[in-house]
Amino acid sequence: MTEALSKSLRHSAAARWISLAIVSFSMLCGYYVADVASPLKPLLEQQLKWTSAEYGFFTGAYAWFNVAMFMLIIGGILLDKLGARLTGILACILMVAGCTLKWWAVTTHVLDGGMFFGTKTQVWVAALGYAVFGVGIEIVGVTATKVIARWFKGYEIALAMGLQVGTARIGTSLAVGLGGPIAEKFHQSIGAPILVGVVLLSFGLVAYIIYCAMDRRLDETEGLMEGPSEEDAFRLSDIADILRIRGFWYVTILCALFYSGVFPFIKYAPDLMVQKFGVRENLAGSIPSILPIAAIPLTWFFGWYYDKKGKGATLMVLGSLLLVAVHFVFAVPFLNSWVVALVATIFLGFAFALVPSAMWPSIPRFIPHRQLGTAYGLIFWTQNLLALWVVPYLIGWVLDKYCIVGTRVSQAGTSPAYNYGLPMAIFTVLGVLAVVFGLLLKAEDKAKGFGLELPSRG
Numbered sequence: 001m002t003e004a005l006s007k008s009l010r011h012s013a014a015a016r017w018i019s020l021a022i023v024s025f026s027m028l029c030g031y032y033v034a035d036v037a038s039p040l041k042p043l044l045e046q047q048l049k050w051t052s053a054e055y056g057f058f059t060g061a062y063a064w065f066n067v068a069m070f071m072l073i074i075g076g077i078l079l080d081k082l083g084a085r086l087t088g089i090l091a092c093i094l095m096v097a098g099c100t101l102k103w104w105a106v107t108t109h110v111l112d113g114g115m116f117f118g119t120k121t122q123v124w125v126a127a128l129g130y131a132v133f134g135v136g137i138e139i140v141g142v143t144a145t146k147v148i149a150r151w152f153k154g155y156e157i158a159l160a161m162g163l164q165v166g167t168a169r170i171g172t173s174l175a176v177g178l179g180g181p182i183a184e185k186f187h188q189s190i191g192a193p194i195l196v197g198v199v200l201l202s203f204g205l206v207a208y209i210i211y212c213a214m215d216r217r218l219d220e221t222e223g224l225m226e227g228p229s230e231e232d233a234f235r236l237s238d239i240a241d242i243l244r245i246r247g248f249w250y251v252t253i254l255c256a257l258f259y260s261g262v263f264p265f266i267k268y269a270p271d272l273m274v275q276k277f278g279v280r281e282n283l284a285g286s287i288p289s290i291l292p293i294a295a296i297p298l299t300w301f302f303g304w305y306y307d308k309k310g311k312g313a314t315l316m317v318l319g320s321l322l323l324v325a326v327h328f329v330f331a332v333p334f335l336n337s338w339v340v341a342l343v344a345t346i347f348l349g350f351a352f353a354l355v356p357s358a359m360w361p362s363i364p365r366f367i368p369h370r371q372l373g374t375a376y377g378l379i380f381w382t383q384n385l386l387a388l389w390v391v392p393y394l395i396g397w398v399l400d401k402y403c404i405v406g407t408r409v410s411q412a413g414t415s416p417a418y419n420y421g422l423p424m425a426i427f428t429v430l431g432v433l434a435v436v437f438g439l440l441l442k443a444e445d446k447a448k449g450f451g452l453e454l455p456s457r458g
């Protein structure tokens with residue numbers, strides 16, 4: 001075995017970086033689809049007469065199966081039992097299938113006029129497609145994390161994770177920035193940017209199948225033909241062990257709160273730009289698309305910084321403080337110049353880099369490797385519940401209930417005019433709570449010596 005390990009494909013730098021590039025590409029395609037609907041919100045309202053609550057309902061569907069059916073936990077078990085190849089391919093297929101269903105729902109006329117429990121049938125079907133896609137992308141996320149942890153064990157693991165998250169953000173950026181222009185190019189077609197997503201996801205699936213050949217070769221060179229070891233298998237008692245760690249609760253709640261201030265914001269940001277900052281509809285996504293773009297190099301930089309200098313808990317507190325400041329600026333009514341929006345978005349990019357680049361590599365510092373998959377599954381589950389389900393829906397509901405201030409008339413039709421003050425105040429409060437849990441984590445780290453403020457060893 002020792003001899004096999006010394007010949008492991010992991011020791012080839014080229015193989016490590018190629019495997020990282022391939023799984024990161026599959027993630028990029030998934031992140032494009034995850035956010036491609038956000039610049040289309042005005043078109044969905046004008047052409048398909050969706051309300052903001054229906055848009056929020058659709059957006060929140062991403063987490064339906066992940067949360068209610070515990071698909072993230074099940075996905076983690078599958079990953080341990082079936083391995084990264086089969087799990088990853090199944091997850092990529094789910095992404096393609098879900099996105100195709102979503103595309104069909106917004107382009108067909110078969111569903112016109114139908115209602116189900118007070119919501120348009122079309123919204124339900126599009127939401128179902130998004131929910132299936134959500135299972136796929138989240139399981140791909142957990143699988144990619146495990147894949148990177150395996151290839152980069154003993155090497156540049158934090159940098160690799162930062163590169164993976166940063167690359168995925170390119171997908172977010174393409175979605176938010178190009179979704180509107182693609183729709184415009186095809187005569188305000190809502191389906192066109194989503195169809196681009198189906199094509200991208202198909203390439204992502206092919207890329208993952210290519211990765212599988214490398215994964216198989218890695219197994220061969222490490223003499224692991226029988227699949228995952230007993231030690232890695234999921235045990236129910238692991239959950240109880242993890243939940244006993246107070247620091248785990250703090251980081252999980254911080255994660256859910258912080259991402260609640262970012263992911264749902266991205267879904268509504270293009271509309272905010274139109275409604276508050278007077279940006280033209282076809283350019284609505286241009287400023288929000290800077291958020292992930294700014295985050296890309298910064299995520300790499302702060303990942304590298306954490307490896308070299310430490311200060312992980314401090315970075316998380318700083319990122320949460322920035323989140324509060326930015327959302328507060330967005331909430332102030334008279335700060336309505338597009339320049340303010342641009343500067344605030346760049347600072348949000350700093351926050352979006354600071355917290356993820358410190359948070360994800362921090363977990364292995366106080367959770368044993370054997371329980372890491374379960375721990376990430378639990379964190380993802382909590383994050384899905386709040387940041388990807390409850391908060392997006394809450395914001396849509398608040399917009400419809402309390403924020404309609406008139407009617408907007410544009411070339412494409414009429415839609416409600418919104419005052420985004422209250423939603424931005426909600427995002428600000430979420431940020432304040434994230435700061436509180438960041439400080440609690442920092443204190444717990446000091447008390448228990450997790451080592452979150454220390455540089456990486458080795």
Ligand SMILES: C[C@H](N)C(=O)N[C@@H](CCCCN)C(=O)O
Pocket residue numbers: 138141145161165168356360380383
């Ligand atoms: C949306 C997903 N659940 C998530 O949390 N994504 C993170 C990256 C997690 C990767 C950990 N290696 C993100 O910041 O996008």
